[in-house]
Amino acid sequence: MNELIKKAKGLLESNAVQVVIGYGKGSVDRTRAIFLTKPEECEQLIFDSRCVQNLAVYLTKTEIKKMGKPAIVAPIPVLRSILQLAAENQLKDDSLVVLGVSPESELVEFETLASIETYLSTKEIAIDEKYRKAIDEIKAKPVAERFEYWVKELELCFKCYACRAACPLCYCTRCTVENNQPQWISVGSHPLGNLEWHVMRAMHLAGRCTDCEACYTACPMSIPIHLLTKSMLQDVNENFGNYGPSLRKDNTLSSFKPDDKESFIR
């Protein structure tokens, strides 16, 4: 922790960056994203198991970009998002400084995005056993029952779009759901509109989702939407090979290989 504070301080002192995005004390027992612009503020940085918000989401926000070049505190999920954002041409080597945090809470410094890729290559995305079980249980249901499960869960959705807002990879300035000429997706949060939105969201993240669970953590109604993206991740793995964020720019849905399975086309 001290190392992280020292490094962040140094970056602001030398004006190598203008803002440090990290975790600080929040309400009651929570932590929250903080944006530090003065070296002396760096003492506010904390890192512990409560720091689960994916800070990479701020890298593409207009208000934060205006603050200048950022350094970002990046545990593994944030590193994965950074790499994916880079693969989608949203970040470049010189657009940020990454202050990695290892699973042991040690500071890991990265000179380049390529070095993040190397670091992550030994840390494959592994879907937690409890979620794997939950997905299997849902998948084992007959179609009608499965449909009923999702209609019931998604019935609670009031389309606050916190899932979209918290996802580092939902960075479109204008989302499809906001188009009404023509209107692709029903705006209302009725059963059909909710189903359309969540299916679209999961599909749009296929092969891009890095399994950070920011969507689920953000959902005020605790709807298990992360099961959709996790299931999608499994499907991508099974059908198109092991997925992990990389700089190769070969996202599943934006690349074609002659030996891609086409059995899903009927």
Place this chain on the structure above:
Amino acid sequence: MQTENYLIRKASLEKLFNNLIGNGKTIYASKTNGERTLFEKIQTFGEIAEDYFVTTNSVKSVVFPRVEKVFSYNKTKESTEITDTSTQTFPEVVLWGTRPCDAAAFIPLTDTFNGDYPDTLYNKRWEKVYLLSFSCSKCDDYCFCTSVNGGPGNTAGSDILFTKLSTGDYLTEAITKKGKKLVAENQSLFEAAPSEAKEPNLAKVTTYFNPDEIQAKLQNLFENPVWDEKSRACLGCGSCAFVCPVCSCFDLQDEKHGSKGSRLRCWDSCGFGLFTLHTSGHNPRETQGARWRQRVLHKFLYMPNKSKVAGCVGCGRCSRSCPADINILETVCSI
């Protein structure tokens, strides 16, 4: 109107519930399911959650549904037929176990829907609502009802307020005509008012600020760095507005299928970038800071200026739900 006080035994409470259901009323109450405690339509007394502060969602959707059909239309070669939503089928609803803050929220909400003209859909639903609130015996660090003229035993807005006493029985305050009618219809369940005082049975909610002082300060705070500072982490979702029991902004959207369609009133939020975006591309509230300012000013300045009631009841839902931990109490206290 003079409040009438009674006592209801713990066991009689269930009978009252059953009588209401028996009379064909729809009952919404707090129900815990896994990690969620929500206001839901329930059938049996046993479903009601007891151990919680406030529900995650507010109960405003009963009178202000998140999607409401305003009218439907059918175009033919000759004409366009428009059918208004029928208000005949709106059910009689009992909101069982609302907190005093939930009940108080209906005062500004009803004001809003009766501003320049009375909103038929809202009012027709509202007429059929009975608010049976329960005082709070505990609170958490997000609660601040006592800073916005409310309190854990506040009667404002409720038809009946129950307060659990040390004996496990309930002090019953019948506040409105509706509440007194309900008591009269179930007279056998109620006994003479207890001698035990109400106050010691209420949660101790810290008072953080004086709303009149805040209102006065906000008059000259339009340009202030606090808005950007406190909203920097804001993700621009609508979670705060959608769990809020007072927020009432909506968007009208048409959904069409060929020559038929309907106009829907859907919840909207001032936190969304699209909320004030003009067709020209200009957005008068371009940043999250400007949107956060609007949210706070609307609740603590514009609404009390206009209707004398603040647009916040201190339930703390927005702060608890915020994925970025933006805390409205913290913002208000810092100004």
